[in-house]
Amino acid sequence: MARFTRNLALALAALPLAACATIMPSEQPVSVTGSITYRERMALPPTAQVEVTLADVSLMDAPSKTIAQQSFTADGRQVPFAFSLTVDERRLDPRGRYSVSGRITDASGRLMFITDTHNGVTFDGRPRIDLGTLVLVKTR
Numbered sequence: 001m002a003r004f005t006r007n008l009a010l011a012l013a014a015l016p017l018a019a020c021a022t023i024m025p026s027e028q029p030v031s032v033t034g035s036i037t038y039r040e041r042m043a044l045p046p047t048a049q050v051e052v053t054l055a056d057v058s059l060m061d062a063p064s065k066t067i068a069q070q071s072f073t074a075d076g077r078q079v080p081f082a083f084s085l086t087v088d089e090r091r092l093d094p095r096g097r098y099s100v101s102g103r104i105t106d107a108s109g110r111l112m113f114i115t116d117t118h119n120g121v122t123f124d125g126r127p128r129i130d131l132g133t134l135v136l137v138k139t140r
Contacts (some may be wrong), residue, residue, distance in 0.1 A: 004075050029086045032068070032121055034131035036102040037080040038113045040138050047107035048074040052083040054121065060098040063069045067091060067098065075103075080133060102134055 011032035068085040104113040113136035
C-alpha cells in the first residue's frame, strides 16, 4: 500500500510539469517569408517606400494590432521584393487570426500599391512559414 501511495504522489507531482510542457509555445522565433509584386508594367521611383506588416486581425470592429513590420526604400530596385518578418511565438494567441499586408508609397507618402485581399497566416509550430508571392494592386 505504501508503494502505491508513493507512486501516486510522484505521478500527481509530475502532472503539472507535463501540462506546462505541452501548453507553452516554443521559445524559438517564427519567420514569415515571401515576396510582394504588382502586375503593372511600370518602374517604381528610386525613393519609393515598401512596407510589409504582420497584424492580428482577430477583432472585427477594431483596428488591427501590428505584430511585426519590415520597411525599406526601393533605392532603384524593382519588384519582386522579398520580405522576412520574425515574431516571437509567445506573443501570439492560438485563437487569433493573423494576416500579412503590403504597401508601396512614393517619397511624399502617397499610396501607389496595396494588398486588397486577406493573406492569412496559420501558426502551427513550424519555424518558417512561406506565403509565396503577394500581389499588390495599383491605387488611383
